[in-house]
Amino acid sequence: MILHPERWMDLRRFRALHESGMSFSAIARETGLNWRTVKKYVNAPPPVVPPKGSSRQGTQRQVIEPFKPIIDAWLRADIKLKATVIHERLVDQYGFTGSYQRVKLYLQQARPQVAAEMGLGPDELAGLHRRFEVVPGAQAQVDWGDEGGILTHMGIKKVYSFHMVLSYSRDPFCCFTTSLDLATFWACHRRAFTHFGGVPKTIVYDRTKTVVRRHVSPGEAVPLHPEAVAFAGHYDFDIDVLAAYRPQGKGRVERQVGIVRDHVLAGRSFNSLVELDAAFASWVPLRRARVHGTHHEVIGERAARDHAALRALPTRPYMVTDRHLRHVGKDCLVAFEASLYSVPARRVRPRQLVEVRAGGDTVSLHLLTPDLTGSTLLAVHPRSHARGSWVVTEAHWDGLPDGSTRRVTSGGYGPAPRKQPDNTASTSPLQDLLSRSRAAQIPVGRRPLSVYDDLTGTRPTPSPTRPKAVPDEKDSA
Template sequence: MVLRSERWLELRRFRALHEAGLSISQIARETGMGRRTVRKYLAEDAPPSPPQRLPRAGGRASVLSPFAHVIDAWLRAELLLKGTVIHERLVEQYGFTGTYQRVKLYLQEARPRIAAELGIGPDELAGLHRRFEVVPGAQAQVDWGDEGAILAHVGIAKVYSFHMVLSYSRDPFCCFTTSQDLSAFWECHRRAFAHFGGVPKSIVYDRTKTVVRRHVAPGQAVPLHPEAVAFAGHYDFDIDVLAAYRPTGKGRVERQVTIVRDHVLAGRGFASLADLDAAFLAWVPMRRARTHRTHGEVIGVRAVRDHAALRPLPARPYVVAVRHLRHVGKDCLVAYDANLYSVPARRVRHRQLVEVRATAATIAIHATIPDQQGETLLATHPRAVGRGARVVDPAHWDGLPDGHTRSTTTGDTPPRSRPAPGAGPLQALLNRAAAAQVTVDRRPLSVYDQIAGTSPFTTGRSYPKGTTS
């Protein structure tokens, strides 16, 4: 028999769980002890000696011990990291096979120990929350909101709201789109910078695919999307990506999503995205006139200092274009994002491969091979809103059959009479031919009789039997 003093110490910690409502059987399963042993030592205030027990295969020490240093490192970085999050990360990243309850029981011992290392008293753990404040112009936070079918009655199935909030003043910006793709995401940034009159020094994001190229394990550098790097470099701001499962890291903008829904959208009807944007801009002065409960100042007064500290906008905007290859249809239309856009019929052929360059506002279609002048642009269209639209320039169909020569009749009207010989379009065509300009001599039939040595042709001449004329 091997002395297991740590199990006895652990059993002492389970007294609080038993008082909280856990049964003897549940505690026994987690400790690997029998129910009688658990009941015995929980009933006594101070057991005379710790229980002795052989190590049990599959117990907590054998399953969780190899990951204890990983959990401790996560707690040192974020003391209040949830047990469910820790268990999920252990399973995904380290192949942990134990239950969540084992992690939970380990945290009851580890969290106070790590708190003592960090100089945090036991009483300070309850309700612990780290609040941070920034200087003017230092930071903004970005988030999306899903507004659903708010414009379904006008044929727009889905609407999203883009939010950016300046962290110092809580001055908000919001605009509405029908897409969350790369071009729409960064176009909303350009509109936000124009709204604030400058660019913050850093912007906080969660791990959205328009900013992060792929997810990585904790502690590793987050690979950024190339367009995000290019856009941030052009506007001179830093990208701050939150750690996974850290919603409190951008609580200012997440709160703003709810505020806009309650004060701008609730109980109203809208006919277009422009109406939604106009409603938000009309509400901004009222928001800026309010005193914020956290910093205790009028938002508009604090926003003046925030705007003054922003970095200036560059002279030339950076336009993000998403590029895709598409085929030209028989009707000279190119499909992109569930909409159709026309290209010139005289410059393309069926099934030709073209490149679609999509921004938030326009669709440009380019040939993959330059023409004789070195040009590749075939057509430019405003981007369609919603799905199922056809954006056609009538000039692109110049030269294609339009069906104007086809006619039908019910049989009640008589057919058209034929034009007289020598008149009509056919005769006009013959008159223009070169053969019509040749001069032809006219001779009497007697000339041909003399040449053939026959008698003159008469209508009354008779022929002998057995001959033919």
């Protein structure tokens, strides 16, 4: 009698029962076999290798077999060619009917062989990275998200989301802006520090231009932006700039960008940045109540330890401004980011250069040199988020003509006489038009031209008159 491998495994499992005192009959009832069969195979020594079915490997030709030389040739041209691209080209150019998985399995063995033939060493560490964990308060990660035209209907073309995540607890912060400039970037940091109640010891960044002054070759020291150095020194944290093309170094915050987009923004409509920030603030308690899939703790409980380990905020905030030079217009307005900001008319002149210092929420305008009082500040305005806005303080236009004293007349001198009511019936549309005109009511004096000749002494002297000729009788005849 030949037992199926599954039966044999059952008998091996019940051997322990027999050794513990269970009878062959009881085991037979459990397995559904005859007690003699149970006794034979329980007492028999187990075979070295359980029986198995015959293999069909090699009996059928693989679908990818005719295409292997083509794939090898493509790999020799580009050893890093992706499996998705190879499968797409095989289907399009050669009518390949196999699946993508079949191509992927073949590449797993073909790529190292082709690389060895070309003398390329295997890069065993490609695509791998080291997972790391930090202690509370040690690190935060920062990244931007592009939310597109979520406020286009309000005249705001682009909205961006700023994200900071504490690495130990994954406690998130997010706020929404319309700019990625220097002042906005560091203003978002101040809001994040207030949200967390402190400052982490290190913050991880991409090689963004608001942090890095210029890009350098691998292995060289990265030059930091002066404002980034000053801001980090004021708040007492270290700047950690990732190597190029290494997004895994800040995977916590990159994952958070997608989470906020799915849980806060998806399926909703907003009318302002304030509503966007309020939506995130209302979602944060829900996020903190969840158990994180990596550290398997409640985010809020872990965040409490994270917040307690943060460094204290300084008493005085550090304000980063982005500085620009602009000309003052004849209307005492200065153009910046397609919006107009007013300056006092009594302190500037047309086409004068002034400095615009743009902060995250305000725009201040300054003279290039101090005035008699030693001050350079001209005006401070809230920063406009919509292009084409006018941000004007009416007091800046004091002393400028406003058009209220202009007078318009249709001719003559002196006040126009009061128009007398005309009770006569109009004779024609033209006469009606003339009768309504102020010019038609002005009295005009009439004098002969000889009066002006007498006044100027230019009266012409009359020429002597010749006697009129009397016709001859011959002529008359």
